[in-house]
């Protein structure tokens with residue numbers, strides 16, 4: 001169905017679209033949380049399709065921390081790995097179909113076991129690997145991750161294996177491989193269980209899906225997300241993280257703090273544009289036809305949402321959240 005030579009951008013949205021269909025037929029009860037936001041993908045699906053051709057790539061981010069992402073297809077969100085004397089600590093672990101590939105890529109840099117996994121939020125493209133790693137590693141995540149997973153559960157769904165063993169409400173510090181690793185909850189941003197994770201000596205920040213780099217983001221109102229609070233959260237993060245930190249976004253390549261600032265400007269500008277159109281009484285179709293976000297069209301080719309889909313998401317979120 002999907003040509004392996006297809007560029008990443010297309011594979012990303014097509015695979016997610018496949019997930020959406022599979023998920024709706026097999027895994028989901030109730031409403032599709034993305035349908036109402038006008039999006040074509042579903043990260044709550046249990047796994048991705050066509051995983052065989054997808055490879056995990058591992059590169060150095062900074063200090064003790066490595067960056068793991070997928071090539072030749074979409075295998076899930078980005079992973080950060082702290083590697084050292086204490087063993088390996090991961091931030092997120094992609095779809096469950098990628099666990100063996102994550103393990104083998106880690107073996108190329110260290111013989112040590114994965115001891116701790118920190119989850120950025122509840123979406124399966126970020127925590128599917130918990131299922132395999134949960135037997136040997138301690139999984140840590142915000143308390144709403146468990147609540148959301150149980151809420152979405154049904155009898156055929158092995159949600160229990162995904163659940164974090166250690167949960168927290170506001171923040172947590174883990175001392176591992178010679179540095180303090182901060183895990184801080186930001187309420188109602190991409191979901192209601194988002195945590196930023198900061199490696200204080202290596203100066204690497206994993207933002208999960210609070211940051212989609214070089215693409216339009218998704219915000220899940222049905223998962224407790226809020227586009228305006230996302231902006232507030234990111235502004236707080238910018239004030240507390242050093243300007244030379246390296247950022248692992250939930251999706252996209254490694255980024256800088258300047259990239260994050262540019263992203264926040266884009267969010268604020270697009271929110272204002274769509275909010276103004278709503279106040280003027282324009283319909284979604286009118287707003288889309290007018291191509292009011294044309295300035296940012298390049299982000300619509302980034303792989304997550306097209307400009308029309310992002311426009312529809314903002315229109316929906318801002319109409320119901322005045």
Ligand SMILES: [Zn+2]
Nearest residue numbers: 043121123209
């Ligand atoms: Zn997500």
